[in-house]
Amino acid sequence: MNGDGHPLLDIKNLVKDFGGLRAVNNVSLRIREGEIRGLIGPNGSGKTTMINLITGIYKIDHGTIYFSGDRIDGLQPNVIAGKGVMRTFQISRIFRDMTVLENMMVPALTQDQNMAEAKALAEELIEFGLLTRLKNEPAKNLSGGQNMLLQLVRGFMNKKLRLYLLDEPFAGVHQVIKGVILRTIKKMNEEKGITFIVVSHELTTIQYLCHQISVLHRGEIISQGTMEEVANDPQVIDAYLGG
Amino acid sequence: MLKGLGLILLLSIAVILPFFLKDYWVYSLTITLYYVVMAVAWNLLGGYTGQFSLSHHTFAVIGSYTSALLIIKTGIPLWMGMVSSWMFNVLISVLLGILCLRMRGIYLALTTWAFAEIVKTYIRMDFEFTGGDRGLKAPLFFKTMDPVPYYYLFLALAVITIIVIAVIMRSRIGYYLRAIRNDEVAAQAMGVNTVRWKVFAFMAASVIASVAGTFYGHFTGLISPVSGEFYEMALIIIFVVIGGMRSQSGPVVGAVSVRFLAEVLKKWPEVRMVILAALVILIMRFFNGGLMEFLRQGYQRVRQRKGAQPVSAYQETDKTNAMLEKK
Amino acid sequence: MQFLISGIVLGVLYCLMSLGVNFIYGIMKVINWAMGEFFMIGAYVQYLLIVFFLGVRYWYIGVFIAALCTFLLGAFVQKILIKPMFVGIIEEKTEYATIVTIAMAILFRNLAILIGGPYIYTPPDYAPPTHLGPLPLSGNNFIAFIGTIVILAFFFYFLKKTWLGKAFQAVSQNRTGVLTAGIDVLKFDMIAFGIGTALAGAGGALLAPVLLVHPLCGVIPTVRGFEIIVIGGLGSIPGVFIAGLSLGIAESLGAAFINPSFIDIYGFGLLMLILLIKPYGLFGKPERSV
Numbered sequence: 001m002n003g004d005g006h007p008l009l010d011i012k013n014l015v016k017d018f019g020g021l022r023a024v025n026n027v028s029l030r031i032r033e034g035e036i037r038g039l040i041g042p043n044g045s046g047k048t049t050m051i052n053l054i055t056g057i058y059k060i061d062h063g064t065i066y067f068s069g070d071r072i073d074g075l076q077p078n079v080i081a082g083k084g085v086m087r088t089f090q091i092s093r094i095f096r097d098m099t100v101l102e103n104m105m106v107p108a109l110t111q112d113q114n115m116a117e118a119k120a121l122a123e124e125l126i127e128f129g130l131l132t133r134l135k136n137e138p139a140k141n142l143s144g145g146q147n148m149l150l151q152l153v154r155g156f157m158n159k160k161l162r163l164y165l166l167d168e169p170f171a172g173v174h175q176v177i178k179g180v181i182l183r184t185i186k187k188m189n190e191e192k193g194i195t196f197i198v199v200s201h202e203l204t205t206i207q208y209l210c211h212q213i214s215v216l217h218r219g220e221i222i223s224q225g226t227m228e229e230v231a232n233d234p235q236v237i238d239a240y241l242g243g
Numbered sequence: 244m245l246k247g248l249g250l251i252l253l254l255s256i257a258v259i260l261p262f263f264l265k266d267y268w269v270y271s272l273t274i275t276l277y278y279v280v281m282a283v284a285w286n287l288l289g290g291y292t293g294q295f296s297l298s299h300h301t302f303a304v305i306g307s308y309t310s311a312l313l314i315i316k317t318g319i320p321l322w323m324g325m326v327s328s329w330m331f332n333v334l335i336s337v338l339l340g341i342l343c344l345r346m347r348g349i350y351l352a353l354t355t356w357a358f359a360e361i362v363k364t365y366i367r368m369d370f371e372f373t374g375g376d377r378g379l380k381a382p383l384f385f386k387t388m389d390p391v392p393y394y395y396l397f398l399a400l401a402v403i404t405i406i407v408i409a410v411i412m413r414s415r416i417g418y419y420l421r422a423i424r425n426d427e428v429a430a431q432a433m434g435v436n437t438v439r440w441k442v443f444a445f446m447a448a449s450v451i452a453s454v455a456g457t458f459y460g461h462f463t464g465l466i467s468p469v470s471g472e473f474y475e476m477a478l479i480i481i482f483v484v485i486g487g488m489r490s491q492s493g494p495v496v497g498a499v500s501v502r503f504l505a506e507v508l509k510k511w512p513e514v515r516m517v518i519l520a521a522l523v524i525l526i527m528r529f530f531n532g533g534l535m536e537f538l539r540q541g542y543q544r545v546r547q548r549k550g551a552q553p554v555s556a557y558q559e560t561d562k563t564n565a566m567l568e569k570k
Numbered sequence: 571m572q573f574l575i576s577g578i579v580l581g582v583l584y585c586l587m588s589l590g591v592n593f594i595y596g597i598m599k600v601i602n603w604a605m606g607e608f609f610m611i612g613a614y615v616q617y618l619l620i621v622f623f624l625g626v627r628y629w630y631i632g633v634f635i636a637a638l639c640t641f642l643l644g645a646f647v648q649k650i651l652i653k654p655m656f657v658g659i660i661e662e663k664t665e666y667a668t669i670v671t672i673a674m675a676i677l678f679r680n681l682a683i684l685i686g687g688p689y690i691y692t693p694p695d696y697a698p699p700t701h702l703g704p705l706p707l708s709g710n711n712f713i714a715f716i717g718t719i720v721i722l723a724f725f726f727y728f729l730k731k732t733w734l735g736k737a738f739q740a741v742s743q744n745r746t747g748v749l750t751a752g753i754d755v756l757k758f759d760m761i762a763f764g765i766g767t768a769l770a771g772a773g774g775a776l777l778a779p780v781l782l783v784h785p786l787c788g789v790i791p792t793v794r795g796f797e798i799i800v801i802g803g804l805g806s807i808p809g810v811f812i813a814g815l816s817l818g819i820a821e822s823l824g825a826a827f828i829n830p831s832f833i834d835i836y837g838f839g840l841l842m843l844i845l846l847i848k849p850y851g852l853f854g855k856p857e858r859s860v
Contacts, residue, residue, distance in 0.1 A: 055432060076438070077431035086432070093429035095422050097489075106422050109415040110434030158434065295665055342846055348664035349601050353800055354845050357838040360793070364838070477676055484669055513680040520677035527670050528651065 008033040008068055008195050009054070009163055015062035016046075016053055016219075023049045025219040027063075033162070036189055036196045038206040038227075041216035042240055047199045048090060050216070051165045055087050056080045067163065078110065086155035087165040090199075092147040096140035100131055100150060103139050107157040121157060129153035130180060145177035152181060156188065163195045164188075170202050182209060203227070215239070257398055261391050270390040273462065275502040276397035280404045280455040282482040282494035287408050288448035289480075290488040291417070293424030294441060295348065298339070298355035300475040301362050302449040303456025306332055307466045308366065308373060310457045311381035321382060325457045332453035333446060340445030344438055356473075363471035378467035381460045393462045400458065401495075404451055409491055411447070420444055484523050487533030496534055579715045581818020583777065585811055586718045587791040588798035589725065590769035592810050595799070596742035597762040600652060600663075603671040605795060606788030607678035608644060608767040612636040612774030614686065617693045617783045626694045633717065633775040640771025645764035647674065652763065653756060675792075682785035691783040710779040717776045721769070729807070738762060800841045 007030040016024040023046050031037050039047050052058040054065060056077040065073040072080050086107070095103050104122035109115070126132055129149045134142065142150060148169055155164055166185075170178050182205070188194045200206050206213060207227040215223040215230055217239040223230050230236055261269050285299045310328035313319060319327075339358060343351050366373045373379060385392045411417055419440045422430035431437050460466045486497020501519065508515040530537050591605050619632040651670055655663050696713040729735035740748045741758050749755060773791065781787050798817055802809030 057428065057432070076436070077428075078434045078436045081432060081434040089429065089432075093426050093432075095425035095429065097425055098418075098421055102418065102421075106418055106430070106435065107433040109418055110436075115415065154433070293665070295668060342842070346845065349595075349668075350800075350845055352601075352664075352668055353796060354842055356796070357800075357841045357845075361838040361842070477672060480669060480672065513683045516676055516680040517684065520673040520680070523673040524651065524670055524677070527666055527673070528654065 006069060007031055008035075009197075010066040011054070011063065012066075013063040014050075014053060014060060014065065016049060016058060017061050023219050024053065027216075027219070027221055029214060029221065031163070031195060031197060033195050034189070034193050035212060036185065036198065036210045038210035038213035039197055039199045039216060040201070040203065040206060040213060040230075044218075045216040045239075046219040047216055048167055049219075051087055051167050051197075051199065054080075054165060055085060081107070081158065082111065082160070084158065084160040084162040085165070086158050086161055086163075088148070088151040088155065088167055088169055090167040090171065092144070092151055094139045094142070094147060094150050094154070096138065098139060099136045100126060100139055100142070101135045103150060104154055104157050107154060108159070111159055113159070118157070121159075125153045125156050128184070144172060145174045148173055149177060149180065152184060161194055163197070166196060166198045166200075168200055169198065170200055170205055178205070185209060203231075254402070258395075261394050266390055269394050271502075271506060273390055273394045273397050275499060276394070276401045277455055277459050277462075278479070278482060278498045278502060279401045279495050280397070281452055281479050282486070282498045283401075283404050283408050284448045284451035284455070285479050286483050286488060286494045287411065287420070288444045290483060290494075291412060291424060292420040292441065292444040294343070294444060295352050296343075296355040296445070296448070297352050297473075297476050298359040298362075299448065299452050299479055301355075301359040301471055302332055302336060302452040303459065303475075304366070304466075304468070304471040305335065305362060306453030306456035307381065307460030307470070308379065311379055311460055311466055312373070314382055315379075321384065321461065325461070328457050329450060329453055333450055336446045336449030336453075337442060339449070340442035343445070344441060359471065359473065359476065363468050366468040366471060373468075374466075376468065378465050381464055381466050383464050384458065384461040396458065396462075400455060404455075405491070405495065407451075412491070416440065416443070481519050481523055483533075484526060485519075485533050487535030488531075490532065490535045493533050493535045500534065578815060578818060579711060581815035582718050582722070583714060583773075584794050584798055584818050585814030586721060586769060586773045586776075588795035588802070588810050588814060589722070589807070590766035590773075591795050592799050592802075592807060593738075593769070594763055594766035596807070597738060598652070598656075598759050600655070600667040601671070602763075602766065603668065603792070604675035604678060605767070605770045606790075606792030607675050607682075608640045608770040608788070609774035609777075609791045610682060610783075610785065610788035611643065611678065612640050612771030613778040613781070613783045613787055614682065614691075614774075615639050615771070616775035616778045617691050620693055620778075626696060629696050629713070630717070633772055636775035637768040637772040640774075641764040641768035644767025645760045647767075648760045648763035653759065656756060656759065675788075679785050679788075686785070688785065693778045693783060695779055710777075714776045714780055718773070721772055721776075725769070797838070797841050801844055 009029070009031040011027060011029040014024050014027040014029075015022070027046075027050070039050065041047055049058065053060055053073075056072065056075050056079070060073045063073070064071060067080075067083060067085060070083065072083065072085070095106070098106075101119070101122055104126060105115075105118050108118035108121060113121075123132075123135070126135055129152065131146060131149060131153070134146065139147075139150065152166070152169065155161060169181055173181070185196055185198070186209070189196060198206065198210060210227070212225065213227055213230050214221055215233070215236050217236075222235045222239060223233040225233075260272065264272070281299065281303065285296070288294050288296055288299070306328050309331050310324045313327055314321060314324035339355070343354055346354060367375050370376065384396070412420070419430070419435045422433065422435050423437050423440060427437055456470075482497040482501050483494045484497070485501055486495065487493025504519070505515055508518070526533055532539070587605075587609065590608075591602060594600060594602055613636075615636040616629075616632045619635055620626055620629060624632055651674075652667065655666055696710050727735075729739065737748070737753055738758065740751070741753065741755060741762075745755060770791070774788070777791075781790065794817070798810060798813045801817065802811075802813030
């Protein structure tokens with residue numbers, strides 16, 4: 001819990017419509033600092049939309065989002081990032097024509113770090129992400145798994161990082177790289193206290209990684225708890241099988 | 244080290260050139276230097292930031308007309324007219340930049356194109372005020388028709404512009420602009436204030452264009468709406484594409500070499516344009532980085548033959564995978 | 571009242587010009603800045619056919635052949651220039667397409683000057699002057715109007731009723747989705763581009779006696795075409811009609827009351843205003859980007 005007992009991320013009655021389609025229907029969610037929360041649900045249940053709403057890429061239609069006591073709904077994405085909320089994208093969005101090192105520098109530079117400091121931190125994290133040899137390679141030459149690694153460690157360049165939203169970080173990724181990603185998440189969570197929300201379809205991985213899991217279906221949270229609780233929830237079973 | 248010496252050498256040559264050339268060539272080179280400024284500035288906006296604006300030439304035109312009209316109609320001194328014109332252009336470019344913020348690719352091109360056409364059409368239509376198709380006589384900057392002082396003026400402008408753009412691109416702003424071009428959404432997610440920096444790029448490029456345009460007007464002495472034609476914009480794009488978008492020297496090399504080619508083929512203007520257009524198409528299709536890319540690849544091939552092995556991306560990928568396997 | 575009618579006539583003609591651009595954009599998300607030049611090529615072909623081969627009486631065959639020529643040229647251009655955009659080689663797609671099609675426009679325009687000379691050719695009139703209600707109409711305008719209506723009717727029928735047309739609609743809505751339906755999207759791209767340029771070529775052929783045949787006769791259609799697609803929304807076919815008609819009527823009415831030279835500015839001003847309020851045009855829709 002945060003010092004004063006408030007959750008780090010407090011979402012209340014969130015609603016998002018796309019024309020006639022209600023993608024997020026009255027969702028409330030609370031994430032404590034230091035948690036690793038899993039967000040699962042069948043395809044099209046609104047998981048990515050949730051991330052986009054939290055990070056400011058989509059405008060909410062109704063409800064509020066509070067991050068560490070500050071209201072962040074309605075803010076520009078770069079302002080939200082500045083407050084310490086970073087994310088990865090399901091389909092890798094790295095800066096293709098910039099080198100791996102340059103990709104890393106961007107988040108730090110926006111935080112007003114000077115170039116030399118940013119470069120040092122970048123090299124450290126690149127090493128951490130096992131991408132050292134590719135440091136000066138244009139990011140477009142990276143393989144799928146390396147892409148995801150880059151996205152992941154790039155977020156850590158934000159020194160103010162407190163909440164990290166990962167959208168399908170394991171999708172289509174080589175088993176070994178998956179291991180690196182898992183270890184990185186655990187390490188950053190345990191050593192630096194960074195809170196994670198992990199969206200994924202890989203239930204065993206989520207079970208291993210996450211403290212709590214929220215289940216999203218048709219834009220609504222239908223269940224929340226540990227993996228055992230959630231897996232035995234008839235509503236969840238229905239959602240996955242019924243679809 | 245070598246690069247620095249090369250640049251100094253080039254600059255020295257440029258400085259002493261007028262002593263060896265006839266007036267006509269000095270005049271022609273001055274115009275080339277004007278285009279160098281325009282090309283380098285557009286590259287910042289269209290090349291590096293990815294905002295494909297089609298109204299770059301329009302700011303040069305607005306600059307020259309505003310300055311000349313102010314001076315002629317109100318009698319203020321030359322420098323005041325010019326500076327006022329620049330300030331006016333800052334305002335317009337910021338407005339246009341904000342207007343275009345929400346627009347992606349195609350729509351940006353269409354909007355800026357429409358803006359360019361509006362300005363050009365207005366100048367032609369309001370001929371009582373602007374002189375219309377007959378043009379406007381502008382007071383000369385140096386009270387002489389000798390092109391030599393203008394040559395040095397534009398050389399200075401070109402050097403300053405190149406340095407300014409280089410400094411910007413090397414700074415953190417350069418990172419932001421390139422990130423915006425690569426992926427605007429991701430840039431925002433990484434904390435880049437895309438709104439601010441897109442408008443900045445717009446303003447910077449347009450103001451430089453207007454400065455160049457004002458000086459150009461007071462150099463040629465005759466301003467006409469022909470400078471606002473789409474043809475001028477196409478020329479700038481041709482310079483940058485052929486030289487190499489998104490490189491520091493590309494626009495310079497492009498402007499100089501294409502202008503040279505244009506001079507050589509002066510007697511056959513249509514053949515000239517056919518060749519240039521075909522070149523642009525070929526380069527876009529095969530050699531996206533223009534002349535500079537062509538040279539760079541050639542240089543790498545020479546190095547390879549001499550034994551220096553370029554690092555292959557795939558070799559590194561394999562090595563990384565091997566490393567991961569061991570863990 | 572007569573201004574209204576002439577406005578409708580004008581509007582319909584404008585629709586044809588922008589339909590091609592819109593159609594191509596709907597399928598490939600690419601704006602072809604050289605459409606005006608295909609219009610011009612259509613006009614030249616028509617002129618040659620009428621003057622040297624067919625004679626004025628068979629102008630409609632000329633239009634058909636001109637459209638065929640521009641179709642083939644368009645498909646060819648698409649194959650060597652545009653297709654690589656979609657086969658993964660080219661990175662910056664919009665930028666590439668814009669630069670390449672602008673260069674094409676310059677290329678064609680100057681080739682026209684080189685081959686045909688910087689002259690204005692006047693094809694013979696298609697028909698003697700007639701009346702449309704109370705409005706005196708030149709035979710050419712009348713033919714162009716009827717011809718355009720016919721082409722538009724055919725096009726609409728094709729789009730809505732034939733299998734091919736429906737397939738094109740599908741491609742414009744979901745490029746990747748149609749792959750699962752077994753549609754060779756790349757081939758469709760080529761045909762779509764060809765159809766778009768054919769429309770422009772047909773327009774050029776129809777309007778040859780009206781706008782006259784010269785290297786720059788494609789410029790005005792380009793301008794009008796773009797105004798329409800912005801107002802009507804890129805990719806929206808009904809938008810084209812509404813925008814085309816309203817622009818025609820506005821221009822016709824406006825010409826009666828305001829200095830015609832300022833019409834252009836109002837057209838562009840309207841264009842910018844609309845883009846400011848609705849960055850995707852009046853009827854266009856934003857695409858999901860995240």
